[in-house]
Amino acid sequence: MQKRTALIALAAALSGPAWGATQTVTLSVPGMTCAACPITVKKALTKVDGVSKVEVSFEKQEAVVTFDDAKTSTAALAQATANAGYPSTVKE
Ligand SMILES: [Cu+2]
Numbered sequence: 612m613q614k615r616t617a618l619i620a621l622a623a624a625l626s627g628p629a630w631g632a633t634q635t636v637t638l639s640v641p642g643m644t645c646a647a648c649p650i651t652v653k654k655a656l657t658k659v660d661g662v663s664k665v666e667v668s669f670e671k672q673e674a675v676v677t678f679d680d681a682k683t684s685t686a687a688l689a690q691a692t693a694n695a696g697y698p699s700t701v702k703e
Contacts, residue, residue, distance in 0.1 A: 631681025633663070638674045638685075638699040640667070640692060648697065649674075655695035659683050673702065 640652055649667035652674055656665045661682025666675040676688055685701050692699040 631661070631679040633677060634680045635675060635677045636685050636688065637702040638676060638688060638692065639672065639702045640674050640697050640699040641672050642697040643667075643669055643672055645669075651695055652692055652697050652699075655691045655697075656688060659688060659691045662688070674699065 643649055643652065646669055649669045653665050653667045656662055656667075656674060656676055659678070661679040662676060663679065664675075664677035668674075674692070678688065689699050689701065
């Protein structure tokens with residue numbers, strides 16, 4: 612039983628990153644309709660643990676987010692903007 616637990620822990624350690632890497636992602640945020648919206652979106656993203664930088668462009672309808680991928684994920688970032696009332700998707 613103990614051996615099995617150790618193996619599962621080892622597999623988890625190998626499959627995930629051993630330490631966080633900084634990533635930058637561009638989110639498409641089509642719901643921003645006025646100049647105040649980017650402020651709300653930026654606040655929501657900045658609050659996410661692991662996010663180090665947020666640039667929101669109202670003109671481009673997008674948010675560029677720099678984050679630590681050991682602490683958060685693109686899905687969590689999209690969820691954060693959705694919770695603030697602005698659903699977003701990751702731009703390729
Ligand atoms: Cu607005």
